[in-house]
Amino acid sequence: MSLSSVGDRTRERYQATVPKHLRERLDEHRPLFLVLPGLLAFSLFMFFPLAYTIYLSFTDAEPSTVFQDGPGGVTGFFGLRGEESFVGLENYIAVFSDPTFWNSLGITWLFVICSVALKVAFGVGIAMIMTSDRVKGKRYMRSIIIIPWALPPIFTITIWSGIFSSARFGLANQAVIFLGFSEQAWLNDRWMAFASYLVTEMWLAYPFMVIITVSALQAVSDELMDAAKVDGAGYFHRFWHVTVPSIKRPVMFASILTAAASFTQFLIPYVFNRGGPNRANELIVLHGYQEAFNFNAYGAGAAIMMSAVAFIGAFMIVAVWKGRLAEGVDGP
């Protein structure tokens, strides 16, 4: 029996068993079935845990309850549910009345604002250098300068934790001693540790800004530039009135994305000093993580995570909405 006759047999059976109107619908949407496996897997690992986080945030889940054998069946999510019980808004009330949460949220927003400002300034600065006519071999330098982007985050962040080591010959200490100051215990002081987070975040994320800005700068109209030159505009004048308006939108877009990345920064504080000293620098995601896995309060941790998602979601919506508004005002 040849393979094609098997195919024919299957097709016949398909046509016999599946009603015509349903068959037509299926055939119409057949390409959708090529997309579904990926979509289902992604939903399973992205949306289901997210929904489960919402569920956990309304329960008293902790390791002693959540890993017990639960009721089973449909109400027990087929054995997924343990012995945790529903506590309503208790977790949210506890979290919102806890000053460490507000401290964490405050330090996270401060981190976002400072790091985005630094990243934009640094990224645009480097991009200006890397597109300057005065610099030769900039293609090669461009490919070298975005190396930090390619390196595994855990690699770069562990190295930076060594740079900010309190040891006498950590790189940061070598630098301050060279400049004539005394050595520092970088990660034991709250604001020193915060500053070291900022420097590391900036180093990790500038390549993204550089790539976006370089491609925006290359699109700046030469005619406009030449016209400004003929009119006698100086360098800074040209930068402000020709370059900035044409790169504003891509840079804004990149800033919003990189702000979201900064908001969910976890690895830097975790690797450096677990958000220390004394939990003072726990960025919001790390705060939720520590509540869950260090203090065994899964419910409270989930409530913190959901609050973080709500805050960053609101920020993204406002930013995108504002961005659209700006589009309408500026015109294309």
Next chain:
Amino acid sequence: MTMRDWLSNRVRNDVRTALEKPAEWRADVAYTIDGMRRGTIDPRDVAKTVFATMATVVFVFVLLIPVYWIFIIALQGEGATLYSTDSAGLIPEQFDPAAFIWVVGDIAIPGAIIGITIPFIDVEFYLSWPRIVFLDAGNYVDSTSDFPRYFWNSLYISFWTVVFAMLMIVPAAYAFSRKEFAGRMKLLYGYILFTQVGAGLGIASVIALYTIFSSMGVTNNRLVLSLYYAAMAVPFNTWLLKTYMDSIPTSLEEAAVMDGASPFRVAWEVVLPLAKPGIATIFIFIFLVGWMEFIIAQLILSPEHYTLPVGLFALIDEHNVPWGQFAAFALVYASPVVFIYMFAQRYIEDGFSFGGTKG
């Protein structure tokens, strides 16, 4: 053109360009000097350019000092610490490969005996060879690292991540690029959105993910972890491959259809071979997901299944960090990533100017 031809052509072109560059530069310099002598080029202009270029080179070096520094420490031997200038200065004092030997361990082909029985005539052959040792670490260092074990774990996870992800992504990208179906544009926009917010949402749901994995008893299961990585790789890579397939002209497919090829054959024998460079690109991206991910891996894996990132972090989490060993470990871990990246870079940069959502 096969994949290998394509790759070797690329490498050959890159090497040729690199070799021709010095001559080009020499010609440039000669032209400039000649111009200055004749007075057609202003020396002040040249001086400005030279100064700007040199300043930029210095700046690039300063920016990358962290990488340079860790390289120097790795070459100071196993015992390098941050407590003496001998081993942590910016100017190397000595070159000692001991730390790298500690990382890699013995390099050897394991000995084996293989028995071959020819059926029916009862003749048996035995093939055996001894362990062939290229490098015996014991001659240089007292102990070796767990790097090889972590390496195999990482490789195992990355391999299955690629298999799972390819099975999901390639058909989906084809459908997005060539077919029309309900909700196509909405899905595509959703995927593009999740390339940006996926990582943040993923880490926000880490508590639930851990709870689910624990309740199902699949913590420490490397295949489940691979499936998770594959699922997380879907939005970005589907979109990337779709934009690549969009750039393949449809005329060949039309010809194949005219010749009576079935839709499956058109996809398998026409579109897929033409999409190989795009598939190679997403192969690299997907492989690197498993190679670089740390947070979920350290949460659900037990020490015997640690991947390289988790092993690296375990080194630095000790109270007395062995910096020489750490530096060598980190460099060996990251080096394949850098090599792949250096080669793939121009395609990645191209990726940023892709048309994106069009049509």
